[in-house]
Amino acid sequence: xxxxxxxxxxxxxxxxxxxxxxxxxxxxxxxxxxxxxxxxxxxxxxxxxxxxxxxxxxxxxxxxxxxxxxxxxxxxxxxxxxxxxxxxxxxxxxxxxxxxxxxxxxxxxxxxxxxxxxxxxxxxxxxxxxxxxxxxxxxxxxxxxxxxxxxxxxxxxxxxxxxxxxxxxxxxxxxxxxxxxxxxxxxxxxxxxxxxxxxxxxxxxxxxxxxxxxxxxxxxxxxxxxxxxxxxxxxxxxxxxxxxxxxxxxx
Amino acid sequence: xxxxxxxxxxxxxxxxxxxxxxxxxxxxxxxxxxxxxxxxxxxxxxxxxxxxxxxxxxxxxxxxxxxxxxxxxxxxxxxxxxxxxxxxxxxxxxxxxxxxxxxxxxxxxxxxxxxxxxxxxxxxxxxxxxxxxxxxxxxxxxxxxxxxxxxxxxxxxxxxxxxxxxxxxxxxxxxxxxxxxxxxxxxxxxxxxxxxxxxxxxxxxxxxxxxxxxxxxxxxxxxxxxxxxxxxxxxxxxxxxxxxxxxxxxxxxxxxxxxxxxxxxxxxxxxxxxxxxxxxxxxxxxxxxxxxxxxxxxxxxxxxxxxxxxxxxxxxxxxxxxxxxxxxxxxxxxxxxxxxxxxxxxxxxxxxx
Numbered sequence: 001x002x003x004x005x006x007x008x009x010x011x012x013x014x015x016x017x018x019x020x021x022x023x024x025x026x027x028x029x030x031x032x033x034x035x036x037x038x039x040x041x042x043x044x045x046x047x048x049x050x051x052x053x054x055x056x057x058x059x060x061x062x063x064x065x066x067x068x069x070x071x072x073x074x075x076x077x078x079x080x081x082x083x084x085x086x087x088x089x090x091x092x093x094x095x096x097x098x099x100x101x102x103x104x105x106x107x108x109x110x111x112x113x114x115x116x117x118x119x120x121x122x123x124x125x126x127x128x129x130x131x132x133x134x135x136x137x138x139x140x141x142x143x144x145x146x147x148x149x150x151x152x153x154x155x156x157x158x159x160x161x162x163x164x165x166x167x168x169x170x171x172x173x174x175x176x177x178x179x180x181x182x183x184x185x186x187x188x189x190x191x192x193x194x195x196x197x198x199x200x201x202x203x204x205x206x207x208x209x210x211x212x213x214x215x216x217x218x219x220x221x222x223x224x225x226x227x228x229x230x231x232x233x234x235x236x237x238x239x240x241x242x243x244x245x246x247x248x249x250x251x
Numbered sequence: 252x253x254x255x256x257x258x259x260x261x262x263x264x265x266x267x268x269x270x271x272x273x274x275x276x277x278x279x280x281x282x283x284x285x286x287x288x289x290x291x292x293x294x295x296x297x298x299x300x301x302x303x304x305x306x307x308x309x310x311x312x313x314x315x316x317x318x319x320x321x322x323x324x325x326x327x328x329x330x331x332x333x334x335x336x337x338x339x340x341x342x343x344x345x346x347x348x349x350x351x352x353x354x355x356x357x358x359x360x361x362x363x364x365x366x367x368x369x370x371x372x373x374x375x376x377x378x379x380x381x382x383x384x385x386x387x388x389x390x391x392x393x394x395x396x397x398x399x400x401x402x403x404x405x406x407x408x409x410x411x412x413x414x415x416x417x418x419x420x421x422x423x424x425x426x427x428x429x430x431x432x433x434x435x436x437x438x439x440x441x442x443x444x445x446x447x448x449x450x451x452x453x454x455x456x457x458x459x460x461x462x463x464x465x466x467x468x469x470x471x472x473x474x475x476x477x478x479x480x481x482x483x484x485x486x487x488x489x490x491x492x493x494x495x496x497x498x499x500x501x502x503x504x505x506x507x508x509x510x511x512x513x514x515x516x517x518x519x520x521x522x523x524x525x526x527x528x529x530x531x532x533x534x535x536x537x538x539x540x541x542x543x544x545x546x547x548x549x550x551x552x553x554x555x556x557x558x559x560x561x562x563x564x565x566x567x568x569x570x571x572x573x574x575x576x577x578x579x580x581x582x583x584x585x586x587x588x589x590x591x592x593x594x595x596x597x598x599x600x601x602x603x604x
Contacts, residue, residue: 012456043449047317057458063447065320066460068343071313074305078317078325079447081275081301086449104313107306 008032010041014058021214021221023178024052024120028059030184031091031118034192035062038199044087045079047072049101051093052126070101073108076115087198089116095125098134098160105160105206112169112203116194119160122211123232130216134158137235142216157235161208165241171203173242177210179228183238202245210236255430260398260420261286263431264328264354265294267402272438273324273352274300277314279307279333282366283422284356287328308333312340312353319349320459322446324406324439328354330422331372332363334380341415342381346461348445348476350409352402353387354418356425357557359584367584368422368507373561376419377535384473386480388416388487389535391505395429401532403434408487410441412479419534421557423507423586483536490538491530494520498527500599501545503566504555505531507586512555512579515592526596534562539569546570551599555579555592 010032018024035041044062048054050069057064067075072090080088097105097119108115124142125131131144135157139148149157161175172194176187187209194205210232212224219227258266265287268276276291288304295302301318305311311327318325329337334355344351357372359365376389388408390401401418409416447457463469491509494516495501504512509530519526529545531538545552551574554563560578567576579595581587 074310074313075317078314082321
């Protein structure tokens, strides 16, 4: 019988712990497919964050390191400096990457550290039960913004891709989503490119993946996917924000 | 015998680390340890190593954590306020059972404190510092020679026991110049089947981790770690005993305080006072045995410290409070003079029967 679809080799057989309707599973698969496509599983070391994907170290079959909250880009820097020929990636959420780990993120990008960063933005702290994230939208109700995010006291959401693309350092910054088949396909392509860039020695590549959290958004999985289209993507437009190599070719 | 060179303590650490095969250094500027970073910045690019000035001490220690996971020799250095920032990473390194060297060239505290020498991070270094049940091997050099020798030793012990090791120096040790015989080239010989190196498709994936959500599993991890710590306490406590054979008074001091106190001990001996000194070389594990032994012989202990009295608690514990323990200290970057220590010895002698 012809195999038309199978689990990527770079994923283990461990059952994922994610909530129904959560898109972490899709993003894990896309990362694993990129690793499979490039045939680099044996020399890949992944760095898991603190947050919902904290146990990603059980799901990827490559060597893994569990980092402290927000420190994944620093840990990845250490790994990459120790093994420049290996493929090093981080997998981080919005609280991890854009709040507590903002300094690590910005400086790894500024150094053009030759690593791949998968940034999952679902506008909420999922693991701890749905608190306001640095990317929570204005007016968004969370456990710690029960009356809606009030920008006069809680400040504005941070558009990470837009901010990082102002730096000279990073090679590639793209924002994608995984709420439709079309978007998933585009996300897969972007993630593959982010890994290929590293293999080709091009430098820091970050893919921001707009994701969902039906549990903490208080929505059905379907409504969560719709909410991405109607609320998340208008605030976080999809697209390539920086592609240094392409820019060079144009010149 | 190898030739002696004149070096600053901070530079001796850096050169000794390179000779010990360390090719990865991550730091952040802070006085009075900056020469370590400066030396590494000059040398590492010439020998295919990594010098990286991180965006913060927190990042630096997490970079150390990353390299430590690969099994390669790695270090960072800082001074007291910077070491406070590194505590998160140190706890993770301990929790993931990784070897690494952390150098603390202490300055006065708390807070921003000052930039002059101090020993007031004793509690932080020996009692935890970061969160959770863990220990670090803590070595306390008293000369530039020991700065070099203990750097190599710290790497060895950290690897042997899979745990962080700290070189606990102070501003004096870092800044002073002395002739030093640099250690021979060495490198790690310990097998590291746990390291993340890429599976190469030949083995199951390795995971560097300190998270155990099942409490019985986390409990077991802690118990196993403490079995290792017990072995270290039994076998790795290091100290120097000076004129203790017939001593009636025992000075206890480490690092720069020991250098000063030794002069006072010699001066008091000239006056016929039977005083000796125990110099802890490791402060964790604390050399409990010689203190306990002395407790049965001497009339009193005098703890000479550059703190408000931190090591004094360990002396009391090790001696089971059998004899009084007096404190002779200066703080805030001040160093006691040999005369002050001498005066304290005489005062204690006059007062204790």
